[in-house]
Amino acid sequence: MKSSQTLRIAPDHPAFAGHFPGKPILPGVVLLDAAVQAAATAAPGCQIVTAKFHHVVSPGEVLTLEQERLTDDSVRFSIRSVTQLVASGTLRPTESAPTTREPQHGQ
DSSP states (O other), X not given: OEEEEEEEOOTTOGGGTTSSTTSXXXXXXXXXXXXXXXHHTTSSSXXXXXXXXXXXXXXXXXXXXXXXXXXXXXXXXXXXXXXXXXXXXEEEEOSSOOOOOOOOTTO
8 A cells, every 4th residue: 555645844944953054954864753653653663674865855845755565564665855766765563562661559
């Protein structure tokens, strides 16, 4: 199953402030976070298996995130600007969703 969504990274996104002064580019972690968050809507708890950054993203660029669920339940993603591929990779569901530990009596 394939899906796509538009990513709009605001020109004043806080990640641009120090990355890099005078020539801001979007840190790759912001792109990975978008891919993981989108995958989490269908399968909570993913880990990054592969990731490649192909091109820099400048303030105000509109991106398209495309995802495809594979037969082994992993998710292949690509993030594109209007003209080119900027990031791609694969996410895999974790074995089990994280659980919270119940407090013990007396703690």
